[in-house]
Amino acid sequence: MSKKGMWSLKLTTASLVLIPAAVAINFIGKSFAGVLKLPLWLDAIGTVLASMLAGPIIGALCGAINNIIYGLTMDPISFVYAITSVAIGLAVGIMAYNGWVSSLWKAFFVGIVVALVSAVVSTPINIGFWKGQTGNIWGDALYAILIAHKNPVWLSSFLDEFVVDLPDKIATVMISYGIFKGLPKKLTVLYSNDNKTETL
């Protein structure tokens, strides 16, 4: 992807059609994680993969649409967390463009960054909505301990979100990286939005 390409708003049909597939992959990742009783959500693999394939704009759109669809069909509160999903899409898209999706170790680092971004963006929402809680047993237990020891709400809330996000986002990005590396080039080239036709 070229510099001009990363922020191009001229979305190709192939990359637009990638969005429903990515949202479905998010959904299916989460379902399989549930079936296998994994202690992770793994509900953003599609968004992360789409960001790697088609850049930050498509990644952000995937995140937004993912939460809008969840909001419309399951949990209305998830509308609000669209902002977090958008931030994840942007973060992965930008890092992928800058060459950070080229080895498993780099993917591990991207996972840490994504967890940080996710926690930073979610914390104000969590504070506004739930006085900083997340509803996750482990995260909220940590939050309770921190609050009981008179730590500020913002710090307790951030750590509540971050301890849950860290393993999940690292696993999500690494799994997505594994899948991304296995995709045939002939397929991935379609999602790049600055292809030119040469003349023979």
Place this chain on the structure above:
Amino acid sequence: MAEIKIMVTVDNLKYRYPLTEELALKGVSLEIASGEFIGVIGPNMAGKSTLCQALVGLVPQFYHGAYGGRVIIDGLDAAHIELSKLASKVGIVFQNPFTQVTGAKMTVYDEVAFGLENMGLARTEMIRRIDEALTMLDIYEFRSHNPFDLSGGQMQRMAIASIIAMRPQVIIFDEPTSQLDPQGSEEVFKAVRSLSRQGMTIIMVEHKIEKIAKYADRVLLLHQGRVVDFDRPQKVFSRPDLENYGVTAPVFTNICKGLNITDKTSGLYPVTLDDTYRQLRANNSEFGK
């Protein structure tokens, strides 16, 4: 006699997909007249699908890559004109009925409307065209079903209806029955044939060689991105070197070769049952003289 109108002109078409070395098409030239039924045959990698996609502009506009030569559909340059404009001249039906469903519409009726809404047609005109297309494809009774509830054959006929509602003059079928069961295939062939009878120009890639022999006015034999032959079915299927190009002649052609049932003047073999019967009658009456 009516003047013959050229619908499709392909002039020295060359094409290479992105990230590949070899050309998928290595200088293809041909002309197709309005109302013709063209069967396209050849082994894998012959360039059949690439040619089909070049005729509707997807090559190069969707895939990019490297392109040379020209494809003109009724005066429009397929490589450069907006694909949605070209869509009212030429349509394409792909192999997989499932991926041709837009996925955004809840009923068969609305699904067929998708292309017409994009063309910006008035509502009354849409309704007229959809009713006509659904009736023509014999799926009017399924109009309020969800597209994903249809059988493969019905879904593929819906895909055809979606294309013909856009009123193209040329329809390309790229192995339209390869993913269907025998009944579904028959439904689709019947539909293709009736479109051809109504004067539409048809270009069909198909592995079921008997169907090509039966319906095609001319057969295009492709091999490794080049045109080997483009002629009447009897001529193409009577080639002694046919198998070198990875194509097996129709059953009747092979039987007639074995029994030496041939047109004495041209030396060509029959390609269908009717053909064989006619040739036998002709040859017998000659004997009778």
Place this chain on the structure above:
Amino acid sequence: MYLNSMSLYQPRQSLIHRIDPISKIFYILAAVAVPFILPTVTVAVICLLVSAVILLLAKVFRKVIPLVGFSMVILLSVVVIQGLFMAENKIPLFRLGPLIFYQEGLSFALGLSLRVLNIISAFAILVLTTKPSDLIESLVRKGLSPKIGYVLSSVLQIIPQMTATMGTIMDAQRSRGMETEGKLAVRLKAFFPLIGPVVMNSLINTRERAMALEVRGFNSPVPKTFLNQEFKSAYSKIIQWTLILIIIMALVWRILGWLK
């Protein structure tokens, strides 16, 4: 007919079902904004009651329960943790074993629960009484990009199509001897052969679907028209202006409160 599509829509014959989706979006805005502008328990309860009446009129009241269910765990967690540990806690209310619940924490949790229930009920009116396709089409008519409209509608149908293949993949991999139970490492390893085929399949499908859309004028520069007639209800404008007026009145009330 709706099995193929993800949706909470409950088909019913009701006055509320005949109201257009945009007016329902206005209602959500009002139901969220008013308790935010006037943050008292009375206002929150009134808003909640209004939503409850609308849901009863729409004959979908009981369908709200599963929607609330998603937020139940976190609400309970808020009640317990804030009741016990909130920094502002002073007045003990009752004791459960060694745990002391405080009045400030619990009344905060009550206010928070009311706000959340209020938002969920307002959204529930929209999602339970509106066909997603009608909602999306209304938004496209109001200026949402038709392409984004397409993406939203297709997600709703493609997810059920893909989940249908999930079971098939599970069975296939199990019959090849894949273990889906046992230690965490075993289960984590099983994740790849499960998700891999789904991803491959869906990405290959996107290429074909993109081509099929292109040849049906998806990128047409012509303004799009609609097969279905616009979903209009007689009182749309009145409803929308009334709701805007209510928000303005709440703001005025709040400002008057400051001036006193």
